[in-house]
Amino acid sequence: MGKTTAEEFSRRLREVISLVTSDPSSLNLKDAVLAKVIRGLSAQKEGEFAAMLRKRAALADEPVTTDTKRLIRLPSSLHGGSGFRVTPLAPADLGDFDPLVDAVVFGERDVKVDLAFPLSMPLLGTTFRLEKGVSAVPEALAVFLCCRGAAEIAGGGSRAP
Structure with a gap:
């Protein structure tokens, strides 16, 4: 992540933390700054964020999610x-x-x-x-x-x- 993205994320950190703790579904994942930070954090195999991500991840049933006949x-x-x-x-x-x-x-x-x-x-x-x-x-x-x-x-x- 570059300096500009890091500075922008740092400026918005309190807002992001508030949304994550109160209403995670309201996070705009299309937001370029937020998307870069999440991609960077989720790429790490170790650490606190990676452990939390593994604990809370919803693993998709691949045959069901890729076969549209099974979705309906x-x-x-x-x-x-x-x-x-x-x-x-x-x-x-x-x-x-x-x-x-x-x-x-x-x-x-x-x-x-x-x-x-x-x-x-x-x-x-x-x-x-x-x-x-x-x-x-x-x-x-x-x-x-x-x-x-x-x-x-x-x-x-x-x-x-």
Whole structure:
């Protein structure tokens, strides 16, 4: 960072600190001075800022963020990979949202599944520890396991290829 940028940042430091502590979303990241300082700080691999950045970073799920077909979901439809409800949320509600409870659509009626391997799975506030083979599980768990390819509904019929 050059002398002019450093002087301008120093002049605005109190304002920046105030925004960072009170309302970080109001920072203008297109501001050239602020952008240069943040780029310089985030390029450092060690130090206090780098540690704070790693601690607070939101890591993107690359396959989802780069595939636009995965970004658009019809609210209240079922997610094909889990059987959970697609639930619209405001950013403020994210902390209170538990997808393993709040997005579960199916009930607790027992359904027999043939599990391909042993596993432990939390759902609806309970952790289920299951062995390979046929087990009776709540309907919501059966749907999830089948969607993930970990189980099939047990009883009559042939296995899919």
